[in-house]
Amino acid sequence: MNLILRILLSAVAVVILAKILPGVGVDSYTTAIIVAIVLSLLNFIVKPILIILTLPVTILTLGLFLLIINAIIILLADYFIDGFQVNNIWWALLFSLLLSFLQSIFYSFLNDDKNI
Numbered sequence: 001m002n003l004i005l006r007i008l009l010s011a012v013a014v015v016i017l018a019k020i021l022p023g024v025g026v027d028s029y030t031t032a033i034i035v036a037i038v039l040s041l042l043n044f045i046v047k048p049i050l051i052i053l054t055l056p057v058t059i060l061t062l063g064l065f066l067l068i069i070n071a072i073i074i075l076l077a078d079y080f081i082d083g084f085q086v087n088n089i090w091w092a093l094l095f096s097l098l099l100s101f102l103q104s105i106f107y108s109f110l111n112d113d114k115n116i
Contacts, residue, residue: 002110005110006107006110007033007036007037007040008033008036009103009106009107009110010036010039010040010099010103010106011029011032011033011035011036012032012106013099013102013103013106014026014032014035014036014099015029015032016102017095017098017099017102018032020098021091021094021095021098023086023087023088023090023091023094023095024085024086024087024091024095025084025085026083026084026085027082027083027084028083031081031082031083031084034081034083034084035077035081035084038077038080038081039073039074039077042073042076042077043073046073046076047069047070047073050069050072050073051066051069054069067093067096067097068089068093070093070096070097070100071089071092071093071095071096072089072092073096074086074092074093074095074096074099075089075092078092
């Protein structure tokens with residue numbers, strides 16, 4: 001149940017950011033849910049592989065290259081999903097930063113319910 005809530009909250013964050021950012025677009029709420037699922041799968045499968053392959057660059061940049069890896073994951077989701085558009089890597093970078101921020105806020109609401 002917690003996984004479904006996290007995916008739905010991620011989809012809400014995707015819709016909010018698509019409305020705010022002019023370089024990012026999502027066609028429907030269903031597409032936003034698909035984006036949330038694909039992003040979670042890409043973060044689970046592809047991101048560790050990219051981190052291992054780019055470890056020397058990540059160490060040289062003191063971890064800042066991880067931001068570029070996040071933007072690449074967003075661009076991969078753009079490639080795989082028809083109703084999701086990201087104009088370039090800069091919009092993908094901004095989208096990934098803001099998505100992480102919104103997800104941390106939304107997920108904190110889920111964790112507060114367990115403490116009661």
